[in-house]
Amino acid sequence: MKSDNKISEAVVRRLPVYLRFLNDLQKREIPTVSSQELGQKLDLNPAQIRKDLAYFGDFGRKGIGYDVSYLIEKIRHILKLDQQINVALVGAGNLGHALSNYNAYLKDTMKITAVFDSFAPKVGQQIHSLTVQPMEELESTIRKQGIRIGIITVPDFEAQNVADILVASGIEAILNFAPVILKTPSYVRIHAADFTTDLQSLAYYLQDGREEIEDGKQ
Amino acid sequence: MKSDNKISEAVVRRLPVYLRFLNDLQKREIPTVSSQELGQKLDLNPAQIRKDLAYFGDFGRKGIGYDVSYLIEKIRHILKLDQQINVALVGAGNLGHALSNYNAYLKDTMKITAVFDSFAPKVGQQIHSLTVQPMEELESTIRKQGIRIGIITVPDFEAQNVADILVASGIEAILNFAPVILKTPSYVRIHAADFTTDLQSLAYYLQDGREEIEDGKQ
DNA sequence: TAGATTGTTAATCGATTAACAATC
DNA sequence: TAGATTGTTAATCGATTAACAATC
Numbered sequence: 001m002k003s004d005n006k007i008s009e010a011v012v013r014r015l016p017v018y019l020r021f022l023n024d025l026q027k028r029e030i031p032t033v034s035s036q037e038l039g040q041k042l043d044l045n046p047a048q049i050r051k052d053l054a055y056f057g058d059f060g061r062k063g064i065g066y067d068v069s070y071l072i073e074k075i076r077h078i079l080k081l082d083q084q085i086n087v088a089l090v091g092a093g094n095l096g097h098a099l100s101n102y103n104a105y106l107k108d109t110m111k112i113t114a115v116f117d118s119f120a121p122k123v124g125q126q127i128h129s130l131t132v133q134p135m136e137e138l139e140s141t142i143r144k145q146g147i148r149i150g151i152i153t154v155p156d157f158e159a160q161n162v163a164d165i166l167v168a169s170g171i172e173a174i175l176n177f178a179p180v181i182l183k184t185p186s187y188v189r190i191h192a193a194d195f196t197t198d199l200q201s202l203a204y205y206l207q208d209g210r211e212e213i214e215d216g217k218q
Numbered sequence: 219m220k221s222d223n224k225i226s227e228a229v230v231r232r233l234p235v236y237l238r239f240l241n242d243l244q245k246r247e248i249p250t251v252s253s254q255e256l257g258q259k260l261d262l263n264p265a266q267i268r269k270d271l272a273y274f275g276d277f278g279r280k281g282i283g284y285d286v287s288y289l290i291e292k293i294r295h296i297l298k299l300d301q302q303i304n305v306a307l308v309g310a311g312n313l314g315h316a317l318s319n320y321n322a323y324l325k326d327t328m329k330i331t332a333v334f335d336s337f338a339p340k341v342g343q344q345i346h347s348l349t350v351q352p353m354e355e356l357e358s359t360i361r362k363q364g365i366r367i368g369i370i371t372v373p374d375f376e377a378q379n380v381a382d383i384l385v386a387s388g389i390e391a392i393l394n395f396a397p398v399i400l401k402t403p404s405y406v407r408i409h410a411a412d413f414t415t416d417l418q419s420l421a422y423y424l425q426d427g428r429e430e431i432e433d434g435k436q
Numbered sequence: 437t438a439g440a441t442t443g444t445t446a447a448t449c450g451a452t453t454a455a456c457a458a459t460c
Numbered sequence: 461t462a463g464a465t466t467g468t469t470a471a472t473c474g475a476t477t478a479a480c481a482a483t484c
Contacts, residue, residue, distance in 0.1 A: 009419075012422045013419045015419065016415035019418070020414075041399065042399055079421050080421045080422065080426075081418060081421055085421050085424070087417070094315055094319050095317075095319075097312055098316040099313075099413060102414060105397070106414060109418065109421075110417060149417070149420055149421070149424075172423070173421075173423055175413070179238055179323070181259065189423040191419070191420055193413060195320065195411060196320060197231070197238065198409050198411050199305070199369075200233075200234035200327065201227075201233065201234050201297070202391040203298045203303050203391075204296065205390070205407040206366055208298075
């Protein structure tokens with residue numbers, strides 16, 4: 001076991017992927033898994049997986065592999081998912097609506113417990129079991145519910161403003177779906193989840209020499 | 219200018235971010251920008267930006283910086299966004315619905331031109347200007363419209379099957395919102411856009427020592 | 437000319453992978 | 461015991477950053 005000196009973001013981002021697959025194994029009642037199997041299923045190098053896990057402790061058994069249930073417990077603890085983490089969603093448009101559906105997926109770990117929108121007609125609407133609240137209530141609700149993570153699904157021109165409010169309300173991390181670079185104090189963690197840049201970078205990998213569609217529907 | 223030997227994915231993923239900001243500058247009629255300014259606004263090292271761009275050509279002018287319009291043109295060409303790229307969306311649920319809204323954002327570059335769903339009652343529904351089609355029409359529509367990129371927004375247990383069909387239909391790249399690792403031939407580019415893993419990795423960065431909410435309600 | 441800023445080389449830093457002793 | 465597989469060190473590979481000559 002190493003001290004938690006500095007775990008790289010790349011490592012941290014793989015942990016949820018491990019967790020997801022382990023949950024799958026558990027559902028299928030598979031008791032044990034090796035780094036080799038994990039690597040094969042997740043398209044990762046087995047040595048990398050062992051190294052990732054070893055940053056946090058000696059979770060495996062030589063000659064055997066990793067106990068699925070035990071490893072799930074450990075990764076959940078590392079990711080702080082062994083306590084409920086409350087999440088606020090800001091922006092009750094189509095995307096916000098879609099994401100609030102994922103409460104089922106996030107199930108026992110995180111939970112979107114509040115939704116906000118600045119557009120008056122949206123306020124008061126029901127999204128599943130939640131009622132859209134006005135921005136004015138954001139800070140008090142965040143503090144009351146102990147919300148620690150915010151999701152931004154407002155239009156680009158509102159995003160920085162919303163981020164500022166979230167930060168002022170004591171939020172510690174933001175998942176940002178708006179296509180802008182947010183400026184926040186360094187103690188606030190930001191992940192960009194912008195779908196348009198994802199899609200545009202994919203275009204780079206398309207095959208060349210197809211400037212025109214050959215069999216265009218003339 | 220270097221040969222396009224092997225451009226790393228990290229570089230390719232930054233290009234749309236540059237493009238987005240440059241579009242902004244253009245709208246504000248700012249004619250020129252230096253790597254230093256870009257770096258400041260995008261939280262990147264100026265040397266990295268110069269290096270990224272230099273992989274593809276000598277786009278700047280010493281002592282001056284980069285001409286905004288010219289650089290936009292160049293990056294659009296590199297990303298193949300100077301031709302229209304048609305995109306298919308598979309899965310007309312909430313998330314699919316939300317993403318099809320972004321056609322406005324993607325505007326003149328990419329365009330979602332077809333939506334599919336396997337659930338019979340969904341078929342025939344209108345999503346903006348598109349009609350949801352049954353999966354049976356996927357291959358023929360993809361070929362007819364010259365669609366080259368697919369977006370997967372179906373539930374996790376359907377995702378691999380959908381990916382297989384997309385690949386068989388000649389798709390070249392996939393943006394996958396389902397929380398699974400897709401297995402595809404190596405010539406098909408996959409980007410994972412799974413919101414749950416994003417969110418879970420954020421939890422890692424929360425401050426410790428807050429196992430219980432201090433001022434729990436009541 | 438003087439000041440600014442590129443493109444690029446060299447230095448640094450960090451992440452991935454290979455290899456293997458330890459051990460179940 | 462023999463086979464499997466971990467945890468970890470060392471080797472490799474790749475990406476970022478610093479520095480600077482070239483030049484607008």
